[in-house]
Amino acid sequence: MSSFKIISPYSQTTLETIRYTPFDDTVNQLNHLKLGLPIQESLGISDRISILNKLIHILEKHIDTFATLITSEMGKPIAESYAEMKRALITLKSTIVDIQALRGEAIDSTIYGIPSNKIGIVQHFPLGIILCITPFNFPINLALHKLAPGFAAGNCLLFKPSPKTYLSAKKLVECCYEAGIPKECLQLIMPSIDDLQKLVSLSNINCISLTGSPDAAKSITQHMGLKKFLCELGGNDPFIVMPDADLSLAAKTAVSQRFGTAGQRCNAPKRFYIHESIYDDFKALVISETQSLTVGDPSLNTTDIGPMISIEVAQLLANSVQKAIKQGAISLLPIQREGALFHPIILESVLPDSPLIMDEVFGPVMVLQSFSDLNTAIKTINAGSYGLQAGIFTNDINLAKSTFNRLQVGALNLNDGPGFRADHFPFSGIKDSGIGSEGTRYTIEAMSYRKTLVI
Incomplete structure (x- = not known):
C-alpha cells in the first residue's frame, strides 16, 4: 500500500489521500538534516529563541485554521481543539524560558583530595538528529513537546506524525519554516510501518523520541540498535x-x-x-x-x-x-x-x-x-x-x-x-508507561548530552 486516506471520524468523508514517503526519499531527508547540524551551531540559542517567538505569533494568527483541522481530522470537539492550541503556545513559551535557564557548571577537582588542581567545565550539547514520533490525540501540542525543546537545544528533527492527523502536522511544519526554522533542521516524513522499522536502525539517527503505545515502543526497540530512546507510553x-x-x-x-x-x-x-x-x-x-x-x-x-x-x-x-x-x-x-x-x-x-x-x-x-x-x-x-x-x-x-x-x-x-x-512540569511514567521525562525543561535536558572541558 503506497498511500492512505485521511478520513474525518464524524462525517466519514475523505479529507485527503496521502502518499507514504518512499524509503529512499526518507533517507535523503535524513541526510539533508546532517547539513543542519552546523547551521544549528551557527544560529546559537539567541537566534533559536527569536525563531520560536516568531512561531508563537504565527500559530496565534492561524489558531482558527489549526483548531478546525484538528477537529476535522481526529474528531476532537472544537472547544478542545482551541484549548490544545492554547497549550501549544504555552509549550513554546515554556521552552523559551527553559532553554535560557539551562546552565553548565564548573567542578573543582581538589574537592576529594585529588592533587591535580584542575577544573571541569561542564556544558550541554545537542544529541544530533532526533526522530520524533507523535500520536493523533494531541497532534500539535505533543508534536511541539518534542520539536520545540529539540530545536532549542540545537538538534535537527525528523518528524513522523500520526497518519490520521497528517494535515495538522504538515501545517505545523509550514509554520515552523515561516518562523525561520531551516529546512535542513526539520523534515516531515510519513513512512510505512515496514519502512519505519528500517529507518530506526540507521546510525544517522542519534535519538528516538516516541509518544505512543507500549507495543510501538517494543517494536522500535527490536530494530533501533544502540541509540538513546525516550518514550512516553500508555497509562491505566x-x-x-x-x-x-x-x-x-x-x-x-x-x-x-x-x-x-x-x-x-x-x-x-x-x-x-x-x-x-x-x-x-x-x-x-x-x-x-x-x-x-x-x-x-x-x-x-x-x-x-x-x-x-x-x-x-x-x-x-x-x-x-x-x-x-x-x-x-x-x-x-x-x-x-x-x-x-x-x-x-x-x-x-x-x-x-x-x-x-x-x-x-x-x-x-x-x-x-x-x-x-x-x-x-x-x-x-x-x-x-x-x-x-x-x-x-x-x-x-x-x-x-x-x-x-x-x-x-x-x-x-x-x-x-x-x-x-x-x-512545564515533568511528565513521566515508570514500567510500561515510558522511559525518561517530558515537560519542556526535561525534554531539553534529555535531548542534550553533557561534555566536560578539563583545564
Whole structure:
C-alpha cells in the first residue's frame, strides 16, 4: 500500500489521500538534516529563541485554521481543539524560558583530595538528529513537546506524525519554516510501518523520541540498535476517592477527564477506586454529570464529546464492553454507538481480570470499583503494568503524602484526577508507561548530552 486516506471520524468523508514517503526519499531527508547540524551551531540559542517567538505569533494568527483541522481530522470537539492550541503556545513559551535557564557548571577537582588542581567545565550539547514520533490525540501540542525543546537545544528533527492527523502536522511544519526554522533542521516524513522499522536502525539517527503505545515502543526497540530512546507510553491511571472527599468536585473531574477527547488520552483516569462508604453517592453524581454531556458534531461549540478516531476502534471497544456485560458487568447508562461516535458509559461489577480493568482503555468507558482498605487498593494498582499518573481526592494531607510515597507512578495529583498536566512540569511514567521525562525543561535536558572541558 503506497498511500492512505485521511478520513474525518464524524462525517466519514475523505479529507485527503496521502502518499507514504518512499524509503529512499526518507533517507535523503535524513541526510539533508546532517547539513543542519552546523547551521544549528551557527544560529546559537539567541537566534533559536527569536525563531520560536516568531512561531508563537504565527500559530496565534492561524489558531482558527489549526483548531478546525484538528477537529476535522481526529474528531476532537472544537472547544478542545482551541484549548490544545492554547497549550501549544504555552509549550513554546515554556521552552523559551527553559532553554535560557539551562546552565553548565564548573567542578573543582581538589574537592576529594585529588592533587591535580584542575577544573571541569561542564556544558550541554545537542544529541544530533532526533526522530520524533507523535500520536493523533494531541497532534500539535505533543508534536511541539518534542520539536520545540529539540530545536532549542540545537538538534535537527525528523518528524513522523500520526497518519490520521497528517494535515495538522504538515501545517505545523509550514509554520515552523515561516518562523525561520531551516529546512535542513526539520523534515516531515510519513513512512510505512515496514519502512519505519528500517529507518530506526540507521546510525544517522542519534535519538528516538516516541509518544505512543507500549507495543510501538517494543517494536522500535527490536530494530533501533544502540541509540538513546525516550518514550512516553500508555497509562491505566487510578482515580481514588476517599470518604472525606469533595464528592461534587471528584465527580465533575472524573467525568471531564475520563470522557474528554472521547476517552483517548494516555493520562485519563481509567481505574476508579471509590471508598465503599461513599460509593453510591459518587455513582449517582457521575451518572448525573455524564447524562448532562452533549454528544455529537465536534464542530459545534456546544458539543462535549465527539467521535473516536475511527469506526474500527469504536467497534472494538463496543465488543469489549459487550463481552464484559456477558461476564456479569452492569452498564449504568444505555449503550449507544453511531459509527465512530461512542456515547459515554459507566460500568460496575466488572471482573477484576477483565481487559477493561487490566488494560489501557482508549475510549469513553468508566469502570467503577469500590474498596474498603486503601492499602489493598494501592497493592492492586501497583500490581498493574502501567505507572503514568494517579489522582486522589481527600482532605487528609498525611494520607495523600503516604499514598504519594507508595504508588508506583510518575505523578500523584491531590484533589484532582490523573488527567491534570502542566506543560512545564515533568511528565513521566515508570514500567510500561515510558522511559525518561517530558515537560519542556526535561525534554531539553534529555535531548542534550553533557561534555566536560578539563583545564
